[in-house]
Amino acid sequence: MIILFLFSPVIDGVLDPQEGWMAGAGNPDTTAFKGADLDSLYYAASGGTLYLAIKTGNRANWSLSYGFALDVDRTQNSGCTDTVDSWQRRIVFPNEAPDYFLPDYEVYFYWNEDSARITSAGLNKWVGSPDTLWIWNLCPFNYAWSGDTLTGLQVLEFAIPLDTIGNPTKVLVSTWIAGATEGSSAVDALPPAPSIDPFDTAKEWTDTDTSSTYITVNISGIPRVRHEVPLKDGIYNVMGRKAAEGTPGVYFVIEEGKVKKTLLIR
Ligand SMILES: [Ca+2]
Ligand SMILES: [Ca+2]
Numbered sequence: 001m002i003i004l005f006l007f008s009p010v011i012d013g014v015l016d017p018q019e020g021w022m023a024g025a026g027n028p029d030t031t032a033f034k035g036a037d038l039d040s041l042y043y044a045a046s047g048g049t050l051y052l053a054i055k056t057g058n059r060a061n062w063s064l065s066y067g068f069a070l071d072v073d074r075t076q077n078s079g080c081t082d083t084v085d086s087w088q089r090r091i092v093f094p095n096e097a098p099d100y101f102l103p104d105y106e107v108y109f110y111w112n113e114d115s116a117r118i119t120s121a122g123l124n125k126w127v128g129s130p131d132t133l134w135i136w137n138l139c140p141f142n143y144a145w146s147g148d149t150l151t152g153l154q155v156l157e158f159a160i161p162l163d164t165i166g167n168p169t170k171v172l173v174s175t176w177i178a179g180a181t182e183g184s185s186a187v188d189a190l191p192p193a194p195s196i197d198p199f200d201t202a203k204e205w206t207d208t209d210t211s212s213t214y215i216t217v218n219i220s221g222i223p224r225v226r227h228e229v230p231l232k233d234g235i236y237n238v239m240g241r242k243a244a245e246g247t248p249g250v251y252f253v254i255e256e257g258k259v260k261k262t263l264l265i266r
């Protein structure tokens with residue numbers, strides 16, 4: 001028999017691993033910034049869409065900006081080489097071998113503590129010409145969040161159509177939390193970055209940080225939304241391969257030619 005597996009994240013502000021998210025980076029330790037604490041970064045790519053999500057460890061409701069850098073070409077001098085980023089935060093990127101991690105796009109969200117919601121979201125494209133450094137709010141995109149007046153932003157999920165960022169074969173991604181206003185900088189990052197000390201409350205809001213660490217999302221190497229796999233009775237993972245016992249993931253139990261149930265083994 002042929003089974004079609006259909007998986008892509010649901011952008012609803014609820015992080016459910018069964019939606020097909022892959023874990024990218026994490027720092028579950030609590031930091032000195034109780035309202036600006038990242039926990040984990042997730043990604044997926046399917047159906048021509050890049051999906052990204054963060055879970056925070058916030059224990060307070062603070063107005064903050066949540067930034068994401070997307071580098072689609074990993075090329076020297078290609079991307080943000082300014083001394084501030086698209087939202088004028090003091091965040092710079094390493095234009096150095098071997099990485100040349102310079103974002104060609106940034107995605108930013110503003111969490112407003114008064115309304116306890118995301119009040120601004122934008123996909124910004126680096127242009128880099130003398131009169132136009134960035135195009136802000138390139139196009140609308142789908143996002144959703146959860147959070148409240150006690151603990152601030154808890155989960156943020158969003159989806160970027162890959163054709164809006166040039167249909168790359170891989171995307172390098174970093175994320176951080178910065179202050180509410182221009183001129184602030186990051187106080188936490190994923191993956192953790194050496195220049196950001198999430199315990200230094202004296203200087204981290206206003207120093208200049210280098211976002212030097214990133215995850216690599218291989219667009220072609222990620223399970224696509226559609227797999228046609230012939231199956232016999234057994235337990236299979238989302239790629240349609242027989243599951244190794246004890247390996248975490250989403251599994252299907254096939255009995256008598258029918259999908260009996262799905263399991264998440266952690
Ligand atoms: Ca979701
Ligand atoms: Ca943390």
Ligand SMILES: [Ca+2]
Nearest residue numbers: 074078079102
């Ligand atoms: Ca770049």
Ligand SMILES: [Ca+2]
Nearest residue numbers: 185186204209
């Ligand atoms: Ca900082």
